[in-house]
Amino acid sequence: MSDIYDALVKIVGKxxxxxxxxxxxxxxxxxxxxxxxxxxxxxxxxxxEEVQEIVKLANKEKVPLVPKGAGLALTGLVIPxxxxxxxxxxxxxxxxxxxxxxxxxxxxxxxxxxxLKSHLIKHYPHLRHSIPDSPPIATVxxxxxxxxxxxxxxxxxxxxxxxxxxxxxxxxGEICRIGSCAxxxxxxxxxxxxxxxxxxxxxxxxxxxxxxxxxxxxxxxxKVRDVMLFLTDRAELVPDIMIKLAHTEMxxxxxxxxxxxxxxxxxxxxxxxxITGDSDExxxxxxxxLWNTLWEYFESRDGCFLSITPDMKPxxxxxxxxxxxxxxxxxxxxxxxxxxxxxxxxxxPDFVRKLEELAKKYKLFYASSARVxxxxxxxxxxxxxxxxxxxxxxxxxxxxxxxxxxEFALEQGGIIWKPNINEQKMMMDRMDPNTLNxxxxxxxxxxxxxxxxxxxxxxx
Amino acid sequence: xxxxxxxSQIHRCFRCGYCKFPTDYSDFNCPSYKRFRFDxxxxxxxxxxxxAWLENSIEWSERLAEILxxxxxxxxxxxxxxxxxAPDIVDWIxxxxxxxxxxxxxxxxxxRFFEAVHGYGNPLKLLxxxxxxxxxxxxxxxxxxxxxxxxxxLGSYDENGQKMARSLADVLSAAGVSFGxxxxxxxxxxxxxxxxxxxxLFQVLAEKNNQQFKELGVKNIITLSPHAYNTMxxxxxxxxxxxxxxxxxxxxxxxxxxxKIKFSESRAKVTYQDPCFLGRYNKIYDEPREILxxxxxxxxxxxxxxxxxxxxxxxxxxxxxxDLLAGSEDSPxxxxxxxxxxxxxxxxxxxxxxxxxxxxxxxKTEDLDGKLAVKDISQIVKESxxxx
Numbered sequence: 001m002s003d004i005y006d007a008l009v010k011i012v013g014k015x016x017x018x019x020x021x022x023x024x025x026x027x028x029x030x031x032x033x034x035x036x037x038x039x040x041x042x043x044x045x046x047x048x049e050e051v052q053e054i055v056k057l058a059n060k061e062k063v064p065l066v067p068k069g070a071g072l073a074l075t076g077l078v079i080p081x082x083x084x085x086x087x088x089x090x091x092x093x094x095x096x097x098x099x100x101x102x103x104x105x106x107x108x109x110x111x112x113x114x115x116l117k118s119h120l121i122k123h124y125p126h127l128r129h130s131i132p133d134s135p136p137i138a139t140v141x142x143x144x145x146x147x148x149x150x151x152x153x154x155x156x157x158x159x160x161x162x163x164x165x166x167x168x169x170x171x172x173g174e175i176c177r178i179g180s181c182a183x184x185x186x187x188x189x190x191x192x193x194x195x196x197x198x199x200x201x202x203x204x205x206x207x208x209x210x211x212x213x214x215x216x217x218x219x220x221x222x223k224v225r226d227v228m229l230f231l232t233d234r235a236e237l238v239p240d241i242m243i244k245l246a247h248t249e250m251x252x253x254x255x256x257x258x259x260x261x262x263x264x265x266x267x268x269x270x271x272x273x274x275i276t277g278d279s280d281e282x283x284x285x286x287x288x289x290l291w292n293t294l295w296e297y298f299e300s301r302d303g304c305f306l307s308i309t310p311d312m313k314p315x316x317x318x319x320x321x322x323x324x325x326x327x328x329x330x331x332x333x334x335x336x337x338x339x340x341x342x343x344x345x346x347x348x349p350d351f352v353r354k355l356e357e358l359a360k361k362y363k364l365f366y367a368s369s370a371r372v373x374x375x376x377x378x379x380x381x382x383x384x385x386x387x388x389x390x391x392x393x394x395x396x397x398x399x400x401x402x403x404x405x406x407e408f409a410l411e412q413g414g415i416i417w418k419p420n421i422n423e424q425k426m427m428m429d430r431m432d433p434n435t436l437n438x439x440x441x442x443x444x445x446x447x448x449x450x451x452x453x454x455x456x457x458x459x460x
Numbered sequence: 461x462x463x464x465x466x467x468s469q470i471h472r473c474f475r476c477g478y479c480k481f482p483t484d485y486s487d488f489n490c491p492s493y494k495r496f497r498f499d500x501x502x503x504x505x506x507x508x509x510x511x512a513w514l515e516n517s518i519e520w521s522e523r524l525a526e527i528l529x530x531x532x533x534x535x536x537x538x539x540x541x542x543x544x545x546a547p548d549i550v551d552w553i554x555x556x557x558x559x560x561x562x563x564x565x566x567x568x569x570x571x572r573f574f575e576a577v578h579g580y581g582n583p584l585k586l587l588x589x590x591x592x593x594x595x596x597x598x599x600x601x602x603x604x605x606x607x608x609x610x611x612x613x614l615g616s617y618d619e620n621g622q623k624m625a626r627s628l629a630d631v632l633s634a635a636g637v638s639f640g641x642x643x644x645x646x647x648x649x650x651x652x653x654x655x656x657x658x659x660x661l662f663q664v665l666a667e668k669n670n671q672q673f674k675e676l677g678v679k680n681i682i683t684l685s686p687h688a689y690n691t692m693x694x695x696x697x698x699x700x701x702x703x704x705x706x707x708x709x710x711x712x713x714x715x716x717x718x719x720k721i722k723f724s725e726s727r728a729k730v731t732y733q734d735p736c737f738l739g740r741y742n743k744i745y746d747e748p749r750e751i752l753x754x755x756x757x758x759x760x761x762x763x764x765x766x767x768x769x770x771x772x773x774x775x776x777x778x779x780x781x782x783d784l785l786a787g788s789e790d791s792p793x794x795x796x797x798x799x800x801x802x803x804x805x806x807x808x809x810x811x812x813x814x815x816x817x818x819x820x821x822x823x824k825t826e827d828l829d830g831k832l833a834v835k836d837i838s839q840i841v842k843e844s845x846x847x848x
Contacts, residue, residue, distance in 0.1 A: 137477030
């Protein structure tokens with residue numbers, strides 16, 4: 001094993017390799033509830049060529065290799081289940097190109113959403129990307145890899161749908177370009193009109209290669225932005241409300257939250273409606289249209305718009321949202337995990353009932369946040385539970401509740417978002433056998449030695 | 461002085477990583493994370509490792525201690541952490557260090573720092589009898605003087621610090637301020653000792669200084685260093701301090717406003733480094749800038765990261781001596797002088813002897829000699845006084 005350490009030092013320099021227990025401890029766990037497992041090495045490459053050398057080494061020595069962004073999925077996707085090398089990608093943090101007219105950015109494999117946001121504000125204030133609610137250290141690549149969502153998901157789909165090209169180091173060491181960039185210097189398409197090969201990598205959690213560059217579509221950054229809040233205490237009305245809002249095609253983002261705190265919102269479904277425009281007149285027009293769209297609920301006294309005080313707006317409009325992170329410590333325990341099934345919007349009332357039922361059964365503090373995806377084709381519904389990191393019993397209860405939530409989501413026809421290894425097995429057990437066989441064949445073809453993030457998407 | 465029971469709270473860190481950034485996310489703003497880039501060297505890393513150490517999930521090692529001591533206690537994490545416990549983070553770090561000190565498990569460089577201050581009264585291990593050697597002609601404090609000028613260890617012994625102390629003494633004299641120094645009788649302020657967790661030694665220093673100030677009837681203290689200003693303002697009252705303390709930029713700003721200091725024409729493009737112990741710790745952001753802006757011919761330009769988002773020079777928590785963050789192009793002082801130079805400034809103004817030393821060295825390493833001058837504000841003021 002010391003030969004591997006020496007070889008890694010030779011590739012990236014000794015400052016960027018560790019086999020010390022401090023890094024092995026930290027990189028062996030994430031903030032969620034999955035059991036830890038330590039890597040043997042942590043390495044931080046700077047270039048694609050360094051990644052390539054590391055992959056070749058791992059493949060030759062048959063050592064597990066786990067590419068990692070910020071490790072914020074919370075479901076243990078970058079916990080090295082079989083040890084080996086964790087590839088911390090965050091030193092590959094360059095923004096290589098902003099194609100202003102083409103509307104895309106090319107970033108390295110460890111570039112954070114924070115860095116891309118800051119760069120665009122400073123140099124291209126007329127452009128924006130879909131910023132997730134995860135903390136700013138989340139990387140663009142890892143977020144796309146897990147089919148993350150962002151502020152533009154309602155309008156344009158999952159962040160993985162916004163990918164416009166990839167550079168990947170295959171598990172056998174070849175550097176491969178995917179999309180228009182495979183035959184052109186432009187990164188405007190991830191596939192069309194050719195076969196879309198990004199599907200060989202996105203959603204695979206690093207089991208089929210290491211993404212070293214990624215093209216991400218950019219969209220107009222409107223001059224003004226606002227948020228409206230519609231309340232209803234009837235869960236069964238929420239799907240129609242969200243779909244009607246989405247179908248106006250005037251809304252940036254739609255998120256319905258449900259939580260027992262703060263008390264003034266208890267029992268209500270708080271539907272946040274984000275709107276943008278290039279003038280106050282445009283915003284005012286949109287406000288009126290949205291008001292008209294939801295007027296029937298006001299007339300039937302089933303819902304109303306709540307005025308948002310000026311002090312409430314900045315945190316609601318912030319990107320990323322610090323409030324999302326604050327939820328982890330709402331009961332002073334520092335722990336948060338959620339099961340976030342992707343599911344038809346019509347399932348909202350059933351999921352809310354289950355959320356409350358599990359919270360009551362396991363004595364947990366809860367919240368949910370349902371985001372409309374891609375114009376209303378589906379939503380992400382989070383079963384979020386907090387836990388106290390210093391209370392193992394509460395951690396166990398939270399884990400059990402999340403396991404039951406995942407089972408429930410599958411029974412209801414949902415698909416588990418960023419599933420942990422157990423949830424992956426649950427999904428593969430239900431999967432069309434031929435689909436599973438296809439996945440197995442693809443994995444074996446791309447990663448013949450099974451070195452890439454082993455334990456994930458393993459059919460056997 | 462009441463130490464928090466950090467061990468019952470430390471599990472609350474979610475390791476979300478907000479602590480790594482400034483407000484605008486333009487770069488990494490945690491000095492040790494920027495330097496080392498392993499997540500272990502971020503605030504979240506430290507807190508998780510400390511928790512693991514307390515739970516016996518990870519054994520103590522010299523490296524674990526170095527990770528903890530590589531924190532410069534710059535308080536960027538306190539500014540950026542979204543959680544309600546944010547104000548307590550540095551206290552937790554200091555608490556963990558204090559535990560390590562009590563168990564005798566600290567990095568050798570920290571041990572040498574403590575030994576030097578304990579034995580010599582300064583971390584540079586220089587003779588007590590030479591403490592006032594820089595101050596030829598500067599009056600020793602006598603009861604009745606309006607201000608005690610507390611010079612501090614770097615101002616007394618470090619070559620750059622001495623120039624700074626001399627400039628300030630000259631400016632104060634020119635403005636007709638009634639002041640004196642303690643010379644060889646001055647003792648270390650203990651700010652770094654506190655931050656490094658040696659609470660016993662800190663208590664000795666604080667009590668000794670308070671006693672001396674009391675015996676001399678000191679009512680007002682001017683400090684050269686923001687570090688001394690911080691500890692005298694925030695930690696000494698617990699030991700019976702009975703005096704007002706000012707950082708020298710506060711006093712100079714007042715003297716300028718009252719017409720006691722006037723300037724001749726200067727010519728410089730200046731950017732300013734907010735010292736952590738002046739800015740984030742004590743919210744003094746405006747006075748240094750106002751001084752610079754009052755000098756005719758000086759154009760003040762800001763670095764991208766400034767005020768509460770300023771990037772630490774890397775010298776805090778004794779690292780101006782221990783230098784646990786040295787040795788890389790990503791060492792904070794080198795990153796910072798490159799950022800200063802990128803503004804187009806020809807002068808990097810500081811208000812702290814630690815910043816002065818760290819950044820002066822970094823200018824040499826970055827081969828910016830002759831392109832970017834690092835000067836303390838008192839030096840800039842002195843150079844701008846009318847010639848007599």
